[in-house]
Amino acid sequence: MALLEIDGLSVDFAASQRLIHALRDIRFSIERGRIVGLVGESGSGKSTLSLAILRLLAPAARIAGGTVRFDGVDLFALPDEGMRALRGERIAMVFQDPMSTLNPVLTIGAQMIDVQFRHAHVARAEKRVRAVALLKRVGIPDPERRIDDYPHQFSGGMRQRISIAMALLSQPDLLIADEPTTALDVTLEAQILDLLRDLRRDFAGAILLISHHLGVVAEICDEVVVLYAGELVEQAPVAELFANPRHPYTKALLDCDPGRLAADARGFPTIPGRMPDLGEARTRCVFVSRCPLAIERCRAEPPAVTTVAPGHRASCHLLSG
Amino acid sequence: MAELLDIERLRVRFRAVKPLNAWLAGIRDPMIDAVADVSLSISEGSAFALVGESGSGKTTLGRAIMGLVPTESGSIRLKGEPFPKRGGPALKAWRRRIAMTFQDPTGSLSPRLRVRALITEPFRIHGIAGRDLGTEARRLITLVGLSEDFLDRYAHELSGGQARRVGIARALALEPRLLIADEPTAGLDVSVQGEVLNLLTRLRQELGIALLLITHNLAAVRLSAERLGVMYMGRLIETGPTAVVFRGAAHPYTAALLAAIPIADPMRPRARAITGEVPSLLSRPPGCEFHTRCPHAQSRCRAEAPEPRQVRASHVTRCHFPLA
Numbered sequence: 001m002a003l004l005e006i007d008g009l010s011v012d013f014a015a016s017q018r019l020i021h022a023l024r025d026i027r028f029s030i031e032r033g034r035i036v037g038l039v040g041e042s043g044s045g046k047s048t049l050s051l052a053i054l055r056l057l058a059p060a061a062r063i064a065g066g067t068v069r070f071d072g073v074d075l076f077a078l079p080d081e082g083m084r085a086l087r088g089e090r091i092a093m094v095f096q097d098p099m100s101t102l103n104p105v106l107t108i109g110a111q112m113i114d115v116q117f118r119h120a121h122v123a124r125a126e127k128r129v130r131a132v133a134l135l136k137r138v139g140i141p142d143p144e145r146r147i148d149d150y151p152h153q154f155s156g157g158m159r160q161r162i163s164i165a166m167a168l169l170s171q172p173d174l175l176i177a178d179e180p181t182t183a184l185d186v187t188l189e190a191q192i193l194d195l196l197r198d199l200r201r202d203f204a205g206a207i208l209l210i211s212h213h214l215g216v217v218a219e220i221c222d223e224v225v226v227l228y229a230g231e232l233v234e235q236a237p238v239a240e241l242f243a244n245p246r247h248p249y250t251k252a253l254l255d256c257d258p259g260r261l262a263a264d265a266r267g268f269p270t271i272p273g274r275m276p277d278l279g280e281a282r283t284r285c286v287f288v289s290r291c292p293l294a295i296e297r298c299r300a301e302p303p304a305v306t307t308v309a310p311g312h313r314a315s316c317h318l319l320s321g
Numbered sequence: 322m323a324e325l326l327d328i329e330r331l332r333v334r335f336r337a338v339k340p341l342n343a344w345l346a347g348i349r350d351p352m353i354d355a356v357a358d359v360s361l362s363i364s365e366g367s368a369f370a371l372v373g374e375s376g377s378g379k380t381t382l383g384r385a386i387m388g389l390v391p392t393e394s395g396s397i398r399l400k401g402e403p404f405p406k407r408g409g410p411a412l413k414a415w416r417r418r419i420a421m422t423f424q425d426p427t428g429s430l431s432p433r434l435r436v437r438a439l440i441t442e443p444f445r446i447h448g449i450a451g452r453d454l455g456t457e458a459r460r461l462i463t464l465v466g467l468s469e470d471f472l473d474r475y476a477h478e479l480s481g482g483q484a485r486r487v488g489i490a491r492a493l494a495l496e497p498r499l500l501i502a503d504e505p506t507a508g509l510d511v512s513v514q515g516e517v518l519n520l521l522t523r524l525r526q527e528l529g530i531a532l533l534l535i536t537h538n539l540a541a542v543r544l545s546a547e548r549l550g551v552m553y554m555g556r557l558i559e560t561g562p563t564a565v566v567f568r569g570a571a572h573p574y575t576a577a578l579l580a581a582i583p584i585a586d587p588m589r590p591r592a593r594a595i596t597g598e599v600p601s602l603l604s605r606p607p608g609c610e611f612h613t614r615c616p617h618a619q620s621r622c623r624a625e626a627p628e629p630r631q632v633r634a635s636h637v638t639r640c641h642f643p644l645a
Contacts, residue, residue, distance in 0.1 A: 041510040042481075155598055156375075185374035185537060190581035190594030212510060215583025219591065238587045256511045257585045258540035263564075265544060267522065268515030 001072055002029035003206050004053070004174060008066035011045075011052055015060075020278045022048045023230045025066070027305065030174070035200060035207040037217035037238070039253070040227035043275055046210045049227070050176045053208075054091060055083050071173065089118060092167035096179040098159035101166070102151040108135075108162055109147035115169055134165040138195060157188035161195065173205040180209070181216060193219050214257050218242055223311075226250050229275050229286040232305060236312040246314040249287045285317065293318060323401035324362040325531050326386070326419075326499055331359045331395035333378075333385050333555075337603055353602035355381040357555040358395075360629075363499065363548075368525060368532040370542040370563065372578070373552035376599060379535045380424070382552070383501045386533070387421050388412055399499075417447060420492035421501040426484035426508075430476035436462070436487055437472040443494040461490040466520060482513040486520065493524065500524075501533045506541050514538070518545050539582055543567060548635075551575045554602060554610050561636035569645035571638035573615045609641065617642060 011023040023045045030036045040046050051057050053068055055075060068075045070091065075083065095101050103111055112131035113124060128147070135143035138161040151159055160180060167175055177196070181189040197220050200207065211217050217224055217238070224241045226234040226249065234247040245251045254260065255269045273290035285291070285298040297317045305315040333356035343351035356378045363369045371379045384390045386397055388404065397404040399418060405411035423429040430439055440461045441454045458472055465486040471479070479487060485505055492500055502521060506514040518541055525532055534546050542549055543563060550560040551572065559572040570576040577595040597614040600606055609627050612618040619642065627639045636645075 041512070157598060186539065186578060186581045187374065187595055188598070189583070191596070193583065194594050213583060214511070214585040218585045218587045219583045221587075242585060242587050253511065254585060256515055258511075258515070258538075258543065259582055259584045260586075261540075261544065267519045268541075268544060269512075270515040270519065271512040 003032045003071060004030040004208075005069040006049075006053075006066070007069070009049070009052060009068060010064040010066055011048055011057065012062050012064045013058075013060050014062065015279070018279050021064075021230055021280075021282075022061070022278060023052070024282060026227075026232050027066075028225050028232060028235055030206045030208060032173070032206055033200075033204060034222045035196075035209060035220055037221035037224045038208060038210045038227065039212060039214060039217055039224060041212060041253075041275070043229070043278070044227040045230040046212075046227055047178060048230075050093070050178055050208065050210055053176065054087055054093065056087075085118075088115065088172075089170045090172050091174045091176065092170060092172035094160075094163050094167050094175065094177040094180050096182050098156070098163040098183075099151065101163045102159060104151055107148050107150055108154075112147070112166055112169060115166055118170075130169065131165075134169055135162065137199075138162070138165045138168075139191075140165070157184055157191060160184060160188075160192055164192075164195065164199075168199070168203070171205075174208065175203075175205060176208045176210070178210045179212070182211075182213070189216070196220050214242075214254065215259055226253070230278055231286050231315065232313075233287065233316075234312075234314040236309075236314075240309065240312055244309075244312075246308050246312070246319055247287075247316050248291045248293050248318075250314075252290075252292075285315075323398070325365045325367075325400060326363040326533075327396075327398040327401075328362065328382075328386070329360045329396045329398075331356055331382070331385065331397065332393040333381050333390055334393040348603060350603075354393075354555050355602070356385060356392075359552075359555075359557045360395075361550055361557060361560060363531050363533060365498070366525065366529045366531055367548065368522075368534060368546035369548045369550065370534040370536060370546035371550050371552060372536055372539055372542060374537055374578075374599065376602075377552040378555035379537075379552055380503055381555075383421060383503055383533060383535050386501060387419060388415060389421075413447060417495045418497050419499045419501065420495065420497040422485070422488040422492050422503060422505060424504045424507060426481055426488055427476050427479065429488060430479075430484060432476050434475075435472065436474050436476075436479075439476070439487060440491045440494060443491060447495060449495070457494070461494055462487075464493065464524070465490040480513075481509050482516060485509070485517050489517075489520065489524070493528070493530075496528070497530060499531045499533065501535065503535045504537070505534070506536065506538050514541060521545060539578060551578065554599060554605065556610065556639065558611070558640070559636075559638040561633075561638075565633070565636055571632045571636065571643040571645045572611075572640045573617050573644060574611050575638075576644055577614075609639070617644075 009026040013020040013022050038046050113127045116127045132143045181192050221238050228249045234250045252271045282302050285303050288294045288298045303315045303317045305313050306320050307313050308319050334352045335355050337353045338351040373379050385392050437458045441458050467486050505517050549563040549566050550557050553574050559575045580592040595614050606613050608624050609622040612622040621641050627641045629637050629639050631637050632643050
């Protein structure tokens with residue numbers, strides 16, 4: 001059984017007079033020990049998906065269908081209390097901006113001891129020892145002394161290491177990292193990616209890494225899920241996806257990566273057009289208005305997600321023959 | 322022949338610590354050099370990319386060229402003419418010839434004005450009469466690839482990429498000779514980044530303006546600028562033709578930056594990231610300032626600051642032991 005099973009998940013937002021379909025019929029699962037990358041542009045539904053898993057969606061959002069099973073438990077059927085027991089304990093999250101997760105008026109030691117509140121039988125001194133050990137693990141120099149510093153006394157890269165350490169304190173089964181390196185400079189980003197790569201060796205859980213940066217995904221993920229306008233358009237093992245993308249959107253997205261440009265390229269490739277209105281009913285392919293290969297059928301009916309190779313799925317009429 | 326823009330040994334200083342706090346903390350020099358001894362030139366119609374990480378002084382250098390921050394020493398010349406000593410009309414005339422687009426695309430546009438007013442504001446500020454502002458607004462919005470419908474929108478009705486375009490249209494209103502674009506791709510999706518960079522290249526070709534592209538997005542630089550300068554702790558540590566630097570960086574920091582770009586190829590073997598972080602500008606390391614992180618540092622690097630040296634034609638670096 002997979003650690004996380006998302007089955008037919010749809011999320012709607014109530015806007016004035018109408019519904020915005022932020023996610024439609026999302027289906028994929030995450031096995032233990034894997035790092036799964038979730039990629040897509042702004043508005044593709046990446047963050048909505050992670051918040052839906054944690055049941056932290058805004059009040060205007062509504063689960064329109066589907067289930068999310070974590071270790072066999074249907075999260076949407078769980079009472080609030082049961083969900084609270086999972087959050088931060090078995091499912092942890094690292095956010096883009098570490099300053100938004102760390103409390104500026106408490107030392108990081110105080111915060112790292114506080115988040116172990118569920119372990120009432122463990123002595124404070126012991127919790128501190130655990131916190132120091134994790135800070136050391138994520139590469140904070142001189143952790144015995146620095147644990148008594150405040151967040152502002154650390155640099156941005158160090159703060160992100162601290163928020164990763166905090167998320168790992170409870171030894172979660174699933175770590176959701178939402179754009180963990182976007183706010184960092186390129187040399188610090190590379191350091192955090194090194195850290196995540198090292199962590200997976202002794203971290204038995206799975207990581208869901210949300211990113212709009214294909215390079216980051218290629219560096220550390222085992223598997224990739226591509227979202228476009230709230231729909232899953234492709235899923236594949238990382239090597240397969242980058243070597244053999246099957247959905248025209250994935251191909252276009254890969255072509256846009258400036259790192260892949262030929263040395264003699266004259267300009268940057270782009271994806272002409274815009275994302276469709278998310279309020280529309282699902283009567284055609286979501287990518288049809290920007291797809292260079294669209295055929296009549298793409299305008300007439302939405303494609304289904306089909307398996308094109310072992311572990312490789314995509315939703316495109318051109319693939320289903 | 323004078324270059325379009327000529328900067329020589331420019332220094333911009335900021336007070337980083339209040340005098341009393343500095344005295345209490347025993348800091349002798351509470352000033353930091355945000356830009357330290359930078360010399361560079363940009364010729365008419367060409368593009369120069371300034372890269373480096375946060376705090377390296379890129380934006381401060383751009384703002385100094387615009388006259389938005391005071392300089393400590395050194396010179397800035399535009400077609401041989403020095404930066405005006407006083408403000409007033411001379412500075413205004415300077416800012417007609419150099420325009421800047423700012424980092425936060427939406428934040429740099431007034432939320433109360435429609436796009437039409439935003440992009441024609443420069444005409445009003447500079448007191449340029451005798452032009453039909455309606456015609457100018459239509460000309461500018463078309464120039465940056467947006468339809469005329471956008472003229473009636475407010476900043477909050479624009480996407481990130483559209484706001485960038487409006488910022489560029491506004492900067493081009495007075496037909497400057499140099500456009501300083503500060504992080505034009507920050508926060509944009511990868512396909513939209515390409516659109517903005519392609520637009521800047523097209524505008525250079527059509528209008529013959531020069532471009533100073535300030536960015537930490539190294540991958541974006543390769544097609545957008547002929548020359549490249551890398552900043553570290555306020556210093557320009559390498560300059561050269563972009564293609565040459567990409568093929569073989571001379572400074573270990575440039576090499577580390579290039580190696581750190583995540584490449585969308587899972588099969589590529591990866592280099593380990595350089596360790597450590599940028600030291601504080603309040604206590605610059607002695608010798609070469611990069612020696613604390615440099616994998617090739619030797620005793621000379623810890624003692625003696627490297628002077629700029631030419632490694633090949635128009636390729637200059639500040640390193641005792643250049644890689645290329």
